[in-house]
Amino acid sequence: MSRELRLAEVFVELADTLVDDFDVLDLLHTLCERSVELLRADAAGLILADQHDVLQVMASTTEEARVLELFAVQNEEGPCLDCYSTGEQMANINLDEVQQRWPRFHIATAEFGYRSTHALPLRLRGQVIGVLNLFCAEHAVLSDADVKLGQALCDIATVGLLHERVVRQGEVLAEQLQGALNSRVLLEQAKGIQSERAGIGVDEAFTLMRAYARRTNQPLRTVAEAVIDGSIAADELKRPR
Structure with a gap:
């Protein structure tokens, strides 16, 4: 498949969130994964501001990227914080x-083996x-x-969160993001539980x-809750459709 056709597929995939009850967490993880694929990065992470304007780690392609994002937010240090405060791109930042x-x-990034961000x-x-x-x-x-492609991917995902239909209906973005954050907490718990039960990495x-969520047409939050309460067994997640 040509790069042009792949780009078209990705933009359609991200734009497909412009429907009722789309899965915010899935959108954010898709953005991270496609950015790694198309921009030839090794990992990606995404942070969003909650209803109190506090940055929260919402998605990542690897556990290492998630830890680095948490480090940056908790220590209030890193290019992502400057990017958020200024709204400016911070590309090609070497170590x-x-x-x-x-x-x-820098110390945390180097420990994970990344040389540019x-x-x-x-x-x-x-x-x-x-x-x-991107790491x-x-x-x-x-x-x-x-850089323009990466920004375009970010822009279309942002539209998925801020599209005018949501505003016209009087829904509050902060509540939507807070709901995604609550789901993220459950997801992290479920990842740990499934990792321990199945003896696999997070x-x-x-x-x-x-x-499993995709093939059963369920939100990630629903699957996470089922893993936590045990209604989905560890081996059931591996079963084919």
């Missing part, structure tokens, strides 16, 4: 520059609601075209839960 500007974040804002008409972070094991330089546990 030498990271070391000078964010020394503690990029941060792109989720924004619409001046409103910034979060940041997508690269090598000194990776994004071209202008790559990343594989999430992959199994997400695949």
Whole structure:
């Protein structure tokens, strides 16, 4: 498949969230995964502001990326924080520059083997609601075209959260994001439980839960709750359709 056709598929996939009751968590994880695929990064993480304007880690492609995101938020240090506060892209930040500007974040990033990082804002008409972070094991330089593509992916995902129909119906974005955050807490609990029960890593546990949610047409939150209360057995997640 050509890159152009793949890009078309991804944009349709992200735009398909513009329906009632779309799964916010699935949208955010899809954005991370497609950004890694199309921009040749090794990992991605995404943070969003909750109803109190506090940044929360919402999605990641690996456990390492999630830990780095948590570190940045908890220590209030890193390119993602600057990206969120300014609304400006922070691309092609190598670890030498990271070391000078964010020394503690530099140490944490280097420990996980990443040598460059990029941060792109989720924004619409001046409103910034979060940041997508990309981590690269090598000194990776994004071209202008790559940066524009990454921003376009962020923009269409932002529209999925802020589209005008939601505003016209009087729904509150903060409540939607808070609901996603609550679901994220349950999902982290379920990942740990499934990991322990099945003797697998947390990343594989999430992959199994997400695949199960998709093939059974259930929200991730519902599957997470079922894993936690034991109504979905550990081996059931591995069963084919």
